[in-house]
Every structure is written in structure tokens, then in C-alpha cells.
Amino acid sequence: AVVSTQSGHYGRDENGPTIFRAVEETTDVVKDVLSNIQSKNPVPDKSVQDLKKRKLISSSVTKFYSVSKGEGFRTDIEKPEADLTADMLQDGTWKSKNFKDYNFTAKGAPVVGGCLHPLLKVRTEFRRIFLDMGFTEMPTNQFVENGFWNFDALFQPQQHPARDAHDTFFISDPQMTPKEAFPPGYLEKVIEVHEKGGYGSTGYNYDWKIEEAQKNILRTHTTAVSTRMLYKLGQQEKFVPTKLFSIDRVFRNETLDATHLAEFHQIEGLIADRNLSLGHLIGVLHAFFKKLGLEKLKFKPAYNPYTEPSMEIFSYHPGLKKWVEVGNSGIFRPEMLLPMGLPRDVNVIAWGLSLERPTMIKYGINNIRELIGPKVNLNMVQANPICRLDKN
Amino acid sequence: SSGINAEWPLRPGFEDLCFDFGVELDDIVEEEGITKFKIDIPANRYDLLCVEGLSQGLNVFLGKTTLPRYTVLRARERLHVDGSVEGVRPYVVAAVLRDITLTEDSYNSFILLQDKLHQNIGRERSLVSIGTHDLDTIQGPFKYHALPPPEIKFQPLNQDTVMTAPQMFDIFRKNYLKPYLQIIESSPVYPLITDVNGTVLSLPPVINGNHSKISLSTRNIFIEVTAKDRKKAGIVLDTICGAFSEYCTTPHTIEAVEIVQADGSTFSSPKMGSRIEEYDSAELCLKSGIKTATPEQLADLLTKMCLRASVAGEKLKVEIGPTRHDILHQCDVEEDIAIAYGYNNIPQVLPDLYTIAVEQDVNKLSDSVREELARCGFTEVLTFSLCSRDDVSVNLRIPEAVGGAVQISNPKTFEFQVVRTTLLPGMLKTASCNRNMPLPLKLFEVSDIVVKDTLTETGTKNYRYVCALFAGKTSGFEVVHGLLDRVMLMLDVKDYHIQQTSDPMFFPGRGADIILGTKKIGHLGILHPEVLEKFDVTLPCSVLEFNLDPFV
Numbered sequence: 001a002v003v004s005t006q007s008g009h010y011g012r013d014e015n016g017p018t019i020f021r022a023v024e025e026t027t028d029v030v031k032d033v034l035s036n037i038q039s040k041n042p043v044p045d046k047s048v049q050d051l052k053k054r055k056l057i058s059s060s061v062t063k064f065y066s067v068s069k070g071e072g073f074r075t076d077i078e079k080p081e082a083d084l085t086a087d088m089l090q091d092g093t094w095k096s097k098n099f100k101d102y103n104f105t106a107k108g109a110p111v112v113g114g115c116l117h118p119l120l121k122v123r124t125e126f127r128r129i130f131l132d133m134g135f136t137e138m139p140t141n142q143f144v145e146n147g148f149w150n151f152d153a154l155f156q157p158q159q160h161p162a163r164d165a166h167d168t169f170f171i172s173d174p175q176m177t178p179k180e181a182f183p184p185g186y187l188e189k190v191i192e193v194h195e196k197g198g199y200g201s202t203g204y205n206y207d208w209k210i211e212e213a214q215k216n217i218l219r220t221h222t223t224a225v226s227t228r229m230l231y232k233l234g235q236q237e238k239f240v241p242t243k244l245f246s247i248d249r250v251f252r253n254e255t256l257d258a259t260h261l262a263e264f265h266q267i268e269g270l271i272a273d274r275n276l277s278l279g280h281l282i283g284v285l286h287a288f289f290k291k292l293g294l295e296k297l298k299f300k301p302a303y304n305p306y307t308e309p310s311m312e313i314f315s316y317h318p319g320l321k322k323w324v325e326v327g328n329s330g331i332f333r334p335e336m337l338l339p340m341g342l343p344r345d346v347n348v349i350a351w352g353l354s355l356e357r358p359t360m361i362k363y364g365i366n367n368i369r370e371l372i373g374p375k376v377n378l379n380m381v382q383a384n385p386i387c388r389l390d391k392n
Numbered sequence: 393s394s395g396i397n398a399e400w401p402l403r404p405g406f407e408d409l410c411f412d413f414g415v416e417l418d419d420i421v422e423e424e425g426i427t428k429f430k431i432d433i434p435a436n437r438y439d440l441l442c443v444e445g446l447s448q449g450l451n452v453f454l455g456k457t458t459l460p461r462y463t464v465l466r467a468r469e470r471l472h473v474d475g476s477v478e479g480v481r482p483y484v485v486a487a488v489l490r491d492i493t494l495t496e497d498s499y500n501s502f503i504l505l506q507d508k509l510h511q512n513i514g515r516e517r518s519l520v521s522i523g524t525h526d527l528d529t530i531q532g533p534f535k536y537h538a539l540p541p542p543e544i545k546f547q548p549l550n551q552d553t554v555m556t557a558p559q560m561f562d563i564f565r566k567n568y569l570k571p572y573l574q575i576i577e578s579s580p581v582y583p584l585i586t587d588v589n590g591t592v593l594s595l596p597p598v599i600n601g602n603h604s605k606i607s608l609s610t611r612n613i614f615i616e617v618t619a620k621d622r623k624k625a626g627i628v629l630d631t632i633c634g635a636f637s638e639y640c641t642t643p644h645t646i647e648a649v650e651i652v653q654a655d656g657s658t659f660s661s662p663k664m665g666s667r668i669e670e671y672d673s674a675e676l677c678l679k680s681g682i683k684t685a686t687p688e689q690l691a692d693l694l695t696k697m698c699l700r701a702s703v704a705g706e707k708l709k710v711e712i713g714p715t716r717h718d719i720l721h722q723c724d725v726e727e728d729i730a731i732a733y734g735y736n737n738i739p740q741v742l743p744d745l746y747t748i749a750v751e752q753d754v755n756k757l758s759d760s761v762r763e764e765l766a767r768c769g770f771t772e773v774l775t776f777s778l779c780s781r782d783d784v785s786v787n788l789r790i791p792e793a794v795g796g797a798v799q800i801s802n803p804k805t806f807e808f809q810v811v812r813t814t815l816l817p818g819m820l821k822t823a824s825c826n827r828n829m830p831l832p833l834k835l836f837e838v839s840d841i842v843v844k845d846t847l848t849e850t851g852t853k854n855y856r857y858v859c860a861l862f863a864g865k866t867s868g869f870e871v872v873h874g875l876l877d878r879v880m881l882m883l884d885v886k887d888y889h890i891q892q893t894s895d896p897m898f899f900p901g902r903g904a905d906i907i908l909g910t911k912k913i914g915h916l917g918i919l920h921p922e923v924l925e926k927f928d929v930t931l932p933c934s935v936l937e938f939n940l941d942p943f944v
Contacts, residue, residue: 114766117774134747143842144798144852159515172801174844174851181849201721205623216850243747262808263777273745278730279681283740299735301414303434309727311735331679333723372774374821378829381771
């Protein structure tokens with residue numbers, strides 16, 4: 001029996017070792033195709049694909065172009081210009097130059113200039129609002145106050161928790177204000193109204209201590225300055241109605257967290273005039289907050305040791321969709337004003353808020369350390385837009 | 393029985409009611425299947441500090457109930473005060489709530505009110521403290537006296553054995569009672585309330601005796617309030633009796649206790665007194681701005697606020713009862729009228745006052761200088777007024793400078809040790825924290841510093857300083873020098889010059905004082921590398937700092 005090889009060229013006897021020729025002639029098909037290709041003869045596509053697969057041939061594409069002189073033909077090399085220059089204007093070459101397309105989708109060159117701090121830009125706006133409304137600025141460049149002007153003169157009792165070491169920063173050096181510094185006649189009146197009452201009040205009926213009043217502290221509110229100003233007003237021969245404001249730093253020794261620091265800025269406004277009422281306070285507050293773009297206000301009874309009546313001010317925040325507290329206000333107590341010498345029919349309406357809170361709400365800042373202090377990102381400071389308080 | 397049932401606060405409008413009344417619904421939490429309402433009470437309303445008082449206040453406000461009249465029955469018990477308490481805790485008042493029935497809720501409320509009063513008006517028990525006792529376990533007359541600690545022997549509440557005062561204080565030093573020990577510890581004698589058999593009711597303000605402790609089955613409660621402030625003791629006792637006498641068989645009756653003082657004089661306690669004030673009804677409306685209310689309407693408004701009022705001709709007679717110790721003056725009554733009327737119903741009106749505003753010169757000038765500095769390409773920073781002692785002295789290579797700084801007592805951290813005497817520490821810390829900013833870094837600040845000054849009222853004085861800093865690959869000394877020249881030009885000042893200084897804060901040969909006329913008002917220069925190291929700044933820095941006040 002005959003067994004053929006794959007090519008069919010040879011055979012082998014099944015039963016023996018002998019290999020014999022099976023065909024008379026052999027044809028090397030691949031060699032024939034390759035020599036046809038080399039001779040540039042046509043070759044069937046299938047063969048070409050086969051040989052390509054076997055990597056015996058490879059194809060390359062040659063492109064031919066026919067070129068002729070165009071309109072802008074020139075024999076020198078020209079680069080398109082990026083910019084119009086002074087030289088081009090001088091020598092008139094701008095007329096013959098080609099200009100590259102400008103990439104209008106890219107940003108312009110960054111301008112690096114100086115800038116103001118975001119919180120202080122808000123402060124400028126609040127200052128302007130007060131000045132627009134005819135309020136005179138109080139001198140607040142005095143961070144260290146004593147207990148007398150920060151608490152006692154405001155009819156805040158000496159055992160009040162706000163006078164504790166854990167709410168107030170006490171000064172160890174210089175520790176005390178000399179008692180001679182307190183206006184003598186006035187000091188007596190303050191002691192009297194605390195201890196025994198008077199001016200229509202029952203007073204607090206406790207033992208007042210001069211040492212508590214002498215203790216120096218970092219002021220806990222700028223109301224201490226307002227108190228000094230009202231005292232001066234009360235000491236004048238003739239009472240002149242007045243509108244005052246201040247925006248400056250205050251200090252609280254409270255627990256620190258994401259929205260509370262030991263020092264922050266308080267905004268305060270007050271009006272002293274005859275027969276002022278809550279109706280006037282509400283009217284002024286509407287006018288003031290309207291300039292901040294807040295027109296929907298609600299008032300809630302509150303408690304301050306030195307104002308009665310007192311009101312917390314709430315405004316509807318359209319973004320947060322809820323009522324948010326935006327400030328505190330009230331009418332100063334007669335126990336505070338009458339010892340100063342202010343006429344009985346003079347009422348002082350006042351309100352306050354912090355500078356930081358509206359700034360953080362407006363700019364969406366959650367951690368107050370991103371707004372004040374060394375950790376503030378200066379890129380944020382430079383990118384902070386013009387402050388427009390009335391546009392939300 | 394107190395008028396608020398469990399579902400009442402869940403009704404819609406409760407939060408609004410709180411708002412209108414003047415308390416704040418802070419939070420609603422679910423704890424162990426019970427809904428708890430956290431309500432913030434104004435600090436002067438002791439009567440609202442318990443559920444009984446708050447619900448009474450709200451029910452009267454809503455017109456659902458009237459303010460009760462309290463009856464004080466004649467005293468059956470007596471409390472003798474010995475002179476020995478004079479030096480340690482001089483005042484005591486007492487009362488008896490007879491035939492009382494407490495449930496678990498009212499019992500818990502009773503304890504809670506005492507805690508709140510201790511904390512609040514009691515100033516952590518130092519001014520006032522309360523002891524409540526089962527009257528059936530003790531026998532009057534009672535004695536308030538003070539003894540040397542070793543002579544005091546009893547079984548304190550929650551302890552198993554009888555012990556002396558020093559022994560129990562050793563135990564209390566390690567638990568929650570520790571803060572109260574120091575109120576009396578320095579005294580040679582401790583105050584004590586004992587009964588006729590020597591049984592100790594309490595050792596104020598620290599602990600009660602176990603013998604007389606009250607429980608749910610207590611029928612008669614003896615309340616004693618000891619204090620360093622006589623008035624506050626009265627307020628506390630009135631508050632407790634006012635709130636919990638409703639649980640007596642005859643509600644709102646309190647049995648008096650006769651207090652016999654050291655000098656033999658006596659008085660009856662509690663006062664539970666009312667005073668009648670007369671006010672002109674037209675005058676009462678002035679402060680609130682209510683234009684249209686008749687005296688009768690005003691009387692109704694006040695009655696809603698637990699101030700029983702009636703019309704007497706043109707005047708209003710207002711009864712200020714023992715639950716309204718916060719009423720000190722007519723203005724307190726005026727506020728209540730406004731609250732009852734509704735703050736948001738008051739018509740608004742603008743004050744008829746023409747004024748011309750005047751700015752503070754220093755602030756106006758500061759703002760102008762700040763704008764000029766920004767125009768020169770400098771970025772404004774806003775840093776803290778408080779810093780460490782080292783920041784204003786050692787870290788600037790001028791250790792003696794700390795002597796001029798205002799020191800804070802007991803600062804919580806060293807960041808609050810002093811008030812800054814220079815703007816440099818804040819400036820340098822900002823440079824250190826902003827390493828990723830493109831260079832050069834150009835910063836400025838215009839703000840107050842504070843120094844000691846013996847000539848002023850408080851012994852301190854604020855100065856308005858201008859400070860600028862340049863940090864880059866090179867020191868930029870000529871830049872800050874140029875900035876100084878520019879600012880002087882903007883201030884329209886020609887009479888200044890700079891002269892070299894050997895101030896150790898600056899790199900040798902690169903520091904100068906700024907002289908205005910003949911006075912030094914500031915300095916500028918390249919900071920010494922040791923200063924940079926202390927503030928963790930890795931680039932050379934030039935700074936400029938001067939006082940703006942001479943230019944105002």
C-alpha cells in the first residue's frame with residue numbers, strides 16, 4: 001500500500017522503509033508566484049494574501065502627486081505671524097504679512113496683581129451702608145477694656161456667667177484699671193443701681209465689688225465702646241440725637257470649632273433719640289437688611305442682660321430655604337441709660353451681627369479658618385469677586 | 393396634670409409658638425423610644441426651666457389656663473440658724489410641700505430643675521444650693537450650723553457607710569462632686585443641716601445625707617436652700633415651690649418654715665410674694681410702638697404673660713408674682729406687652745432723624761492705604777491679634793520685647809498668650825502656610841497692634857500698623873524699599889528718610905529705621921535667617937512695618 005506525503009511528491013511503502021518518487025515533475029507554486037511578482041506580472045489576489053500572511057512579501061503604498069505653481073508661489077520661506085508689532089507698523093510690512101489664527105477658546109494671560117481680603121471687602125460694604133444711612137463711626141481702636149465699661153455700665157450683673165474665665169479673656173499684665181479712672185459720680189450711680197435699684201428698678205440686690213469692675217479684659221463686644229459714647233452723650237449739656245456705628249474685633253474665650261474663633265468682628269449700630277420704639281427699630285432693621293438683599297424679616301423675643309425688649313432677627317434665605325438668624329437687637333435698659341444722665345424720654349435702639357457669618361454664607365465657606373488667619377488660601381483671596389451684598 | 397400631654401409639642405405650630413413666646417425649639421431627638429424636645433430658655437426665666445413651668449407659661453400665653461394663686465400656709469416646722477455659718481455660707485431659706493404625690497416623670501423633673509438652678513443662678517452651687525428631704529424620715533426643729541470637718545459624721549447619699557467629712561471628701565475628690573468641694577474646703581467649719589435628733593440632712597453645697605433621701609413614695613418634702621446670696625436663695629426657693637406645688641393634694645399650696653436667725657429674729661419662708669405695680673397705660677405702649685390698644689386690651693396681653701393685670705382708671709395695676717423674678721423694671725413689662733401683641737404685628741416706622749455721617753480718620757486713611765498697597769501688587773492678609781510670647785520676642789531675635797506686650801492670664805494654648813505688638817508673626821505664618829503660591833509672594837496687612845502704656849486708663853494702647861512682606865528667590869529688599877517710597881508719596885509725605893539699624897531682627901547690614909521728621913515710626917529690611925527658621929519660612933524675606941497714626 002502506498003502512503004503519500006502531503007505534497008504528493010513522494011510515496012512510501014506502508015510495509016517497508018523505501019521512499020520512492022510519486023510524480024514525474026514537481027512544481028514550486030510559491031516560487032512561480034514570487035518570480036511573477038518580481039517580474040511585475042499580474043498575480044491572483046488570493047495568492048498575494050497568502051504570501052503576505054506567510055510574510056514572504058510585504059506591500060507598500062507609493063503616492064504620486066502632480067504639482068504646479070499656485071497663486072501665492074514664492075521662492076523664499078515665510079512663517080505666519082502671531083502678532084502685530086511696532087516694527088511692522090514702522091516699515092509697513094504688516095500689509096504683506098500673514099497672520100496666524102488666534103485661539104479664541106483659550107483663556108487670556110493671567111493677570112497677577114494685588115488684591116484686598118474678602119472679609120475686609122465685606123466690611124467696606126457694611127461701612128458704606130451705615131455711612132449712607134447717616135451713622136457716625138465710633139472710635140473702636142482699643143481692644144483691652146475693663147469690667148466696668150464692658151459689663152457693669154451695661155447693667156450686666158457681676159455674677160453673670162459671661163464674666164467667667166471660660167468666656168472672657170482676662171489680662172494678667174496690666175491686670176487692673178485704677179479705680180480713679182472711673183468717673184466718680186457715675187461710678188456711684190452704677191453701684192447703686194446694681195445693688196439697690198433706683199430709676200424705677202428693683203436692681204439686682206447683691207454685693208457689688210469694685211475689683212470685678214477694675215479687671216482688664218479683651219473686650220467681648222464693641223458695645224463697650226457704644227457705652228462709653230452714650231455716657232459722653234449723657235454728660236452733654238443739651239441732648240443731641242445721634243446715630244452711631246462700629247465694626248471691629250472682639251474676643252471670646254469659648255470652645256473653638258469650624259465656625260468659631262477666639263476673635264471675630266462685630267458690627268453694631270445704634271440710634272439715640274426721644275421716644276424711639278420697637279416700631280422704629282423694626283423699621284431701621286428693614287432698611288438696613290434691605291441693603292443686604294434681605295427683605296423678608298421675622299423677629300423673635302430674646303434675652304440680653306442690657307437690652308429690654310430684645311429681639312433676634314431672622315431672615316428667609318432662599319438658597320437654604322429656611323429662616324436663618326441674621327442678628328440681635330434691642331432697646332437699652334433704663335438702668336443703663338439713666339445713670340449716664342440721658343433724659344428719661346430718650347431711648348436707644350441698637351442691633352448687632354457678626355461680620356464673619358454673612359461672609360461665610362455668601363461665599364459658601366464652611367470653616368472660618370479658610371477666611372481668617374495664616375491658613376487662608378491666597379488663591380481664594382485673589383479670586384474673590386467684587387463684594388455686592390445686595391445681589392445674591 | 394401639668395397641661396402638656398405627650399403629643400402636644402408634636403402638633404404643627406409648636407415651633408412657631410416657641411418662636412412667638414420667646415423660647416427656642418433647638419432640637420427634637422429620639423432617645424430609647426421617647427421623643428425629647430430640647431428647648432433653649434432665656435437665662436433670666438428661672439420659672440421656665442422645668443416642664444411644669446414651661447407648660448404653664450405656654451398655656452397661659454395661649455389662654456388655655458390662668459396663672460395660679462399660691463397660698464402659703466402657716467409654718468409647722470422651724471429652722472434655727474447658728475452664727476457659725478456666717479463666715480462660710482450665711483443664708484438659708486426653707487419650705488415644705490405637704491401631701492405631695494410624685495410620679496416617675498414629676499420626680500425626674502424635680503431633680504432636673506434642681507440641677508439647672510444649681511448650674512444657672514446657683515453658679516455651680518457656689519452661690520446657691522438646694523437640698524430636698526423626705527420630711528417623714530426626719531424630725532424638726534432643724535438646725536443650720538457649721539462644724540469642724542472631723543466632727544461631721546453621717547452616711548452620705550449613695551454611700552454604704554457612715555463616715556466623717558474628711559473621709560467622704562477624699563472619695564468625692566475622685567468623682568463628679570470634686571468641683572463643689574472647693575466652695576467650702578478652705579473654711580475651718582463646714583455647714584450642716586441637722587434635725588432635732590442630730591440626723592444630718594445635708595452638708596451644703598456638696599452632698600445630702602442618705603437618711604432623708606426622697607423617693608416616689610415620699611408624701612411630704614422638706615426643701616432647704618443655702619446660699620452666699622440672700623436674694624438668689626429666695627428666687628430659687630420660689631421657683632421650686634411655684635413649679636412643684638401643683639402636685640400637692642391642694643394644688644399651689646406651700647407650707648412655710650419659720651427661720652430663727654442667730655440674733656433671735658425670725659422670718660417666714662418662702663416669701664412667694666407678689667408686688668403690685670401701677671403703670672400709665674399710654675406710657676406702657678410707647679416703647680413697643682403699639683399704636684392701637686385700649687387699657688383693657690393691654691391688661692389682657694399682660695395676663696397672657698403670667699402678669700395678672702387689671703385696669704384702674706388710666707392706669708394699669710400689674711401683679712408681679714413669685715414666678716416672675718425677672719421683672720426688675722417697667723421695661724420688662726413693656727417687653728412682655730410687645731411679646732403678647734406679637735413683635736411681627738408691630739407697625740414699622742423709620743426714625744425721623746437727619747444726621748450727617750462722620751468717619752473715623754484712622755479708618756478712612758487705613759482703607760485708602762490698603763487700596764494703594766493692593767494697587768502696588770500686594771495681596772491683603774487678615775491675621776490673628778493673639779499669638780505666643782515667643783512670636784513677638786524670641787522668634788524675632790528680640791527677647792526683651794515681650795516686656796511691652798499685654799499678657800493674657802490662663803490662656804488655653806500658647807497661641808493666646810499675648811496680644812501682638814507687631815504684625816510680623818501673622819505675616820510670616822501666612823507665608824509659611826502658602827508655599828505653593830507662585831513667587832514672589834507679596835503680602836500686606838493694615839491692622840491694630842497693642843502695647844502696654846502706663847498713661848492710659850487700661851494701661852494699654854492700640855496702634856494702627858502697616859506691614860508688607862516680600863518673599864522670593866531673592867530677598868526683594870529694593871522692592872519693599874520702593875513700596876515704602878510709594879506709600880510715602882501717596883501720603884504726600886516728603887520729610888522722611890531711612891537710616892541703617894543694627895536691630896537683631898534683620899540680616900546684618902540690611903536693616904533700616906524709618907524716620908519721620910526726627911522720630912522713628914517703623915523699620916524695614918531683610919529678615920535674619922534665624923527668624924525665617926523660627927517661622928518655618930524657606931525663602932528670603934524683606935519686610936516693611938510702620939505706624940500709620942502719625943499720618944492720620
